[in-house]
Amino acid sequence: MGLKNKINSFKNRAETIVTDRRFVIGLYILVAILAATKQYLRGNFNNYLIFKQVYWHSKEFLDLYALYPNEYFDSNHYGPFFALLIAPFALLPDVVGMISWNIVNVIVLCWGIYQLPISEKNRSWIAIIGLHETLTALFGFQFNIALVGLMLLSFSYIVKGKDISSVVVILIGFLVKLYSIVGLAFFFFSKNKIRFVVAGLILLPILAFLPSIISTPTYVYDNYIGWYESLVEKNGQNITLNSRQDISLMGIFRRISGDTTIPNTPFIAVGLLLFALPYLRISQYKTQGFQLALLSSVLIFPVIFSSSSESPTYIIAMFGVAIWFMMKSAPRSSAQIALFVFAMLLTSFSPSDLFPKFVREQYINPYSLKALPCVLIWFTIVYEMLTIDYKKLATV
Numbered sequence: 001m002g003l004k005n006k007i008n009s010f011k012n013r014a015e016t017i018v019t020d021r022r023f024v025i026g027l028y029i030l031v032a033i034l035a036a037t038k039q040y041l042r043g044n045f046n047n048y049l050i051f052k053q054v055y056w057h058s059k060e061f062l063d064l065y066a067l068y069p070n071e072y073f074d075s076n077h078y079g080p081f082f083a084l085l086i087a088p089f090a091l092l093p094d095v096v097g098m099i100s101w102n103i104v105n106v107i108v109l110c111w112g113i114y115q116l117p118i119s120e121k122n123r124s125w126i127a128i129i130g131l132h133e134t135l136t137a138l139f140g141f142q143f144n145i146a147l148v149g150l151m152l153l154s155f156s157y158i159v160k161g162k163d164i165s166s167v168v169v170i171l172i173g174f175l176v177k178l179y180s181i182v183g184l185a186f187f188f189f190s191k192n193k194i195r196f197v198v199a200g201l202i203l204l205p206i207l208a209f210l211p212s213i214i215s216t217p218t219y220v221y222d223n224y225i226g227w228y229e230s231l232v233e234k235n236g237q238n239i240t241l242n243s244r245q246d247i248s249l250m251g252i253f254r255r256i257s258g259d260t261t262i263p264n265t266p267f268i269a270v271g272l273l274l275f276a277l278p279y280l281r282i283s284q285y286k287t288q289g290f291q292l293a294l295l296s297s298v299l300i301f302p303v304i305f306s307s308s309s310e311s312p313t314y315i316i317a318m319f320g321v322a323i324w325f326m327m328k329s330a331p332r333s334s335a336q337i338a339l340f341v342f343a344m345l346l347t348s349f350s351p352s353d354l355f356p357k358f359v360r361e362q363y364i365n366p367y368s369l370k371a372l373p374c375v376l377i378w379f380t381i382v383y384e385m386l387t388i389d390y391k392k393l394a395t396v
Helices: 003-018 021-042 046-059 082-090 094-113 120-129 131-139 144-159 163-174 178-189 193-208 210-214 217-238 249-257 265-280 288-304 311-326 334-349 357-364 369-387
Strands: none
Touching: 003 021, 003 120, 021 094, 021 120, 021 131, 046 082, 046 094, 046 210, 082 094, 082 210, 094 120, 094 131, 094 144, 120 131, 120 311, 131 144, 131 311, 131 334, 144 163, 144 178, 144 288, 144 311, 163 178, 163 193, 178 288, 193 210, 210 217, 249 265, 249 369, 265 288, 265 369, 288 311, 288 369, 311 334, 311 369, 334 369, 357 369
């Protein structure tokens, strides 16, 4: 066997191991355990304290959105429904709860990835591409990890004809964090739209008030009002030149210009128009390429057009980038490869020690440049959805 053949054989064996589902899921669980353990030992788990107190405050009928400086810094911004999700972990000792919370989050994420209607190898590569961004979110015990999984599941269930399951995961995500509502973008792929709508109308009030089992309906209703008010207040606080939020398209313009009065509305209006234009191509709806392109768009869109986006939020957008890149047939163009590498470097790696600290602190953070690659890729996706005939493309 020649040297070239030996190298190719080694590469194939290595890829087989690396893309094995068991290896990928095991790696995710290991990373989840290590991240939680490290943060616990460092005493750096404020987010988890906020999360677990959502359950205890619900049990004690306390305001979920008030400040509790004796318990944690900052304040809660998740919906009342979150009390039920965090309950099993809040009942455990902190270190066990933290590790378990991270593990469950990555399991939901991997569940979503491996339900995608694409080849097993491409699923695994998507997971590997998103691993570093997942690690960033794991250090903050972020629910965004599971949220990505729920958004992926909402898509997969729709295209597989499981409309009610799709509605359930959309609502669970939405009642915790509003980003998940973008799952409704897949409605036009539903094979039974009436069932989808009816299921949503029935399940929304049931799930919304399910936390009443540990409190009361009145308490839950009052806290939904409080949740809305807290999000409005938080949005106003985000639009500054030095906050950790506003890593968005609007944030780039505000921070480069130094003008905090630049409003969100014109950007969002144009963004919604561009987001909606591909829906005019009805003949493409049943093609896998168009469906996956829309999934990528849906994952990136709410992140780059939200002034609440912060670094850990970009786990959502980066999985959109990963899906967009992996759905491309080889050989990929130089522009596609350049955009992908740009996203890995500037979006995924820039917050870590893998990136020069000076560049991060002097340029990337002050000007919200972490958002830039995802912005460019999202515009690319929209252009492709408007111009490519996906019926001529092979499945992935």
